[in-house]
Amino acid sequence: MILAIIENAFLSLIGSAIPASAVVMLAATGAMLGERVGVLNLGQEGLIGIGAVYSVIAVLSWGVESPWLAMLIGMMAAAVAGLIFAVCVVAFRASQVLVGLALALGGIGLSNQLGVNRNGTPIQTLFREVNPGGVLDNNDALSAFFFHDPVVYIAYVGLPVVLYFVLFRTRHGMNMKAVGENPAAADAVGVSVTGWRIFYSVLGAALTGAGGAYMVLSFTPTWSPDIARGRGWVALAVVIFAGWRPGWAVAGALLYGSMISLDTTAQARGWGLPFMGASDLSFFLSMLPYVVTLVAILIPAGAVKLGRRVRSTAAPAALAIPYSREER
Amino acid sequence: MTGDSARPAVETRGISKAFGGVAALDAVDFEVRWSEVHALVGENGAGKTTLCNILAGIYRADAGQVIVDGTERDFRSPAHAIDAGIGMVHQHFRLVEPMTVAENIHLGWPETPGVVSQRTLNERTEQFMGEMGLRVDPTAKIWQLSVGEQQRVEILRVLARGARVLILDEPTAVLTAKEAEDLFAVVRELAAGGLSVIFITHKLREVLAVSDRLTVLRHGIREITRPTEGATASEIARLMTGEERVLNVEHRVVTGDPALELRGVSALNDRGITALHDVDLTVRSGEILGIAGVSGNGQTELAEVICALRGLESGAITVDGADITSMSVRAVTDIGVGHIPEDRIGMGMVLSAPVKDNAVLHSYWTEQFSQGLNLNRQSVIDFAKKLVETARVQTRSVFATAGQLSGGNQQRLVARREALAADRLLVAAHPTRGLDVNAAQEVRSTILDKRDSGCAVLLISDDLDEVLLMSDRIAVIYEGRIMGVFDAADADREHIGLLMGGHSITEAA
Numbered sequence: 001m002i003l004a005i006i007e008n009a010f011l012s013l014i015g016s017a018i019p020a021s022a023v024v025m026l027a028a029t030g031a032m033l034g035e036r037v038g039v040l041n042l043g044q045e046g047l048i049g050i051g052a053v054y055s056v057i058a059v060l061s062w063g064v065e066s067p068w069l070a071m072l073i074g075m076m077a078a079a080v081a082g083l084i085f086a087v088c089v090v091a092f093r094a095s096q097v098l099v100g101l102a103l104a105l106g107g108i109g110l111s112n113q114l115g116v117n118r119n120g121t122p123i124q125t126l127f128r129e130v131n132p133g134g135v136l137d138n139n140d141a142l143s144a145f146f147f148h149d150p151v152v153y154i155a156y157v158g159l160p161v162v163l164y165f166v167l168f169r170t171r172h173g174m175n176m177k178a179v180g181e182n183p184a185a186a187d188a189v190g191v192s193v194t195g196w197r198i199f200y201s202v203l204g205a206a207l208t209g210a211g212g213a214y215m216v217l218s219f220t221p222t223w224s225p226d227i228a229r230g231r232g233w234v235a236l237a238v239v240i241f242a243g244w245r246p247g248w249a250v251a252g253a254l255l256y257g258s259m260i261s262l263d264t265t266a267q268a269r270g271w272g273l274p275f276m277g278a279s280d281l282s283f284f285l286s287m288l289p290y291v292v293t294l295v296a297i298l299i300p301a302g303a304v305k306l307g308r309r310v311r312s313t314a315a316p317a318a319l320a321i322p323y324s325r326e327e328r
Numbered sequence: 329m330t331g332d333s334a335r336p337a338v339e340t341r342g343i344s345k346a347f348g349g350v351a352a353l354d355a356v357d358f359e360v361r362w363s364e365v366h367a368l369v370g371e372n373g374a375g376k377t378t379l380c381n382i383l384a385g386i387y388r389a390d391a392g393q394v395i396v397d398g399t400e401r402d403f404r405s406p407a408h409a410i411d412a413g414i415g416m417v418h419q420h421f422r423l424v425e426p427m428t429v430a431e432n433i434h435l436g437w438p439e440t441p442g443v444v445s446q447r448t449l450n451e452r453t454e455q456f457m458g459e460m461g462l463r464v465d466p467t468a469k470i471w472q473l474s475v476g477e478q479q480r481v482e483i484l485r486v487l488a489r490g491a492r493v494l495i496l497d498e499p500t501a502v503l504t505a506k507e508a509e510d511l512f513a514v515v516r517e518l519a520a521g522g523l524s525v526i527f528i529t530h531k532l533r534e535v536l537a538v539s540d541r542l543t544v545l546r547h548g549i550r551e552i553t554r555p556t557e558g559a560t561a562s563e564i565a566r567l568m569t570g571e572e573r574v575l576n577v578e579h580r581v582v583t584g585d586p587a588l589e590l591r592g593v594s595a596l597n598d599r600g601i602t603a604l605h606d607v608d609l610t611v612r613s614g615e616i617l618g619i620a621g622v623s624g625n626g627q628t629e630l631a632e633v634i635c636a637l638r639g640l641e642s643g644a645i646t647v648d649g650a651d652i653t654s655m656s657v658r659a660v661t662d663i664g665v666g667h668i669p670e671d672r673i674g675m676g677m678v679l680s681a682p683v684k685d686n687a688v689l690h691s692y693w694t695e696q697f698s699q700g701l702n703l704n705r706q707s708v709i710d711f712a713k714k715l716v717e718t719a720r721v722q723t724r725s726v727f728a729t730a731g732q733l734s735g736g737n738q739q740r741l742v743a744r745r746e747a748l749a750a751d752r753l754l755v756a757a758h759p760t761r762g763l764d765v766n767a768a769q770e771v772r773s774t775i776l777d778k779r780d781s782g783c784a785v786l787l788i789s790d791d792l793d794e795v796l797l798m799s800d801r802i803a804v805i806y807e808g809r810i811m812g813v814f815d816a817a818d819a820d821r822e823h824i825g826l827l828m829g830g831h832s833i834t835e836a837a
Contacts, residue, residue, distance in 0.1 A: 169444065181427070188416075189422075189435045189485070
């Protein structure tokens, strides 16, 4: 009986965590793409905002009726921002940290400005959930993993599988990793470090933009200022937690999502603790995702301290370091 | 496999290249034939590596032509050079450390299958190594390999791409004697098979041992190209250096007070293993104590404990009687200890900072250069100019970054700066490693002048000739223990060699 309750609570937690952290999942995958080739983009927060606001504009002002098209427009807007970032840090070798922070702040500002007349307008053009059709119904325990919209499956299954395959099973992935680990080595064997870094920065930005689009086209679903609410930063932490491995990013994103859902679930069910009232508990729980994120990224760092460092989970050696062939 | 043997394999006409306003190459004509080992000889900064980097597509020439097998080429990237059949093995290897040998060989190679697995990569590598007669474990990660093996991976990678001209940049600098002999055999075999090998070196013995023809560069100008047969080492040396300068060192016996004393010093290395065992050492004012030993026997840690860069497990260190065991690095510097570090790029200077700032890296806080929080820019510039002049550092100006200096000039700068800082003790770790004859002589003169002015000098070097030449007394270190201390007059080369190899005094005698 008790077990059944715990199981039920756990599954409903997962069921709401999955869509809650799909944004984080998309942004983490985007960030990971760039970082694998040595480009650290701290602007994820801004890219989510840009992706979200352009999807909103597409739907509300341009009359786009397909959520896929709206998402594509959001992705393209984020890709343009990503291209500007990439040209600055890769071609002109500006500091990735500074330009990334500028993109984070500028992206938030830009999207808030563009969204100012659209606050709270409900969005009707939404992704529809995938119905497994007859095999399961909404009350089944396993339903936690189903009845989500297609973007969720792309984010949690499609992208990680593709990225894993490319990174670890293809010539292309081998070259990608070399650009991130030792650009001079990649350059010496004829891999265009500049080209690859720009390409994957832009592609990564587009994926993060898709995360923003997903927020307004399914999760919230409306525009509100500061829409990312720290999810961009969490995505960066998830990449570290995952040790730059796509499969582990799923675990990291779900961990974060569960913490978010714990808060809403607790409020909905009026949970309390003997020494903490419902409202105190709510404050505590809304802090949890960030505390857990912090702890989660300290785990690999702690493992290094304890001398159990696994080389495959270390950051790409050339992360955030600009590359120039003629430097002596 | 090779082109028309009447045509040169590679030819350059009037190649020029400048870095930061300083000419590295000045209208160089150079020609390599098929099936020959061509030694490219010169001092540090003579332009050998720059010339080869142009051939390999790393740098673009400011002027001049590159002609490969009769066709003029303009390489905009290493990929173009590889396509034209020119491959280079750099002095600092371009390998991806966390990846395997097989992965590194297949990196960026269009013939690598699109979808790969470790197994197919390993099989392809095995097969290829069989054809080439060179072997390395394909499944090993690069960081697990010895330097000689890493070099073999580089050579294999270049050959795998069908290189017909192989450039080796100072290939023996990091090799043991045995590994170097093996490399010579490989090089001779490749040339016999029709390839051209350009062998960059400043070691004359290697030139004579391995090459068919040789070209000498000096200050970016070609001095001569000639067959190696009939050439003598002294002749090549004269062309390389332009002048002959022999250091005449007079050894002395000093009986003054000890300037540096180590008593029962033990310390750990970076991996937490004991690197120094109960070391007792004394260096007196006005003498050079040389530490002889094969590198990796505690020399690095010895220099670091004396300069307060590494903590002690036990024991005590005094300079002029003052206990420095728990002093900070700055305090130790302030009492007059200078340190020419082993790793001049990592520890000796800030490559991205101008020469003038590097000149006062150790002293910018002193009254000479600052008033309160303000740096006195003019006095820094004046000091740096004087330092550059007396150390004979070749640079466009003191505002150029240290990274724009050649290796020899960087070391001249660090050595002179540290010598000035050292009033009581100079710790010189491998001060002439990688330097050419002239730069080495200058650094050695700087150290000898220091000794003659009454400073104590601890000289650490894995070049036994240098230790024997410079030292008034010699201590031999092996696995972190001092095996014996000798006056220069009693030093017997063979005896010291045995102690360096771990034979005890009684065994050696």
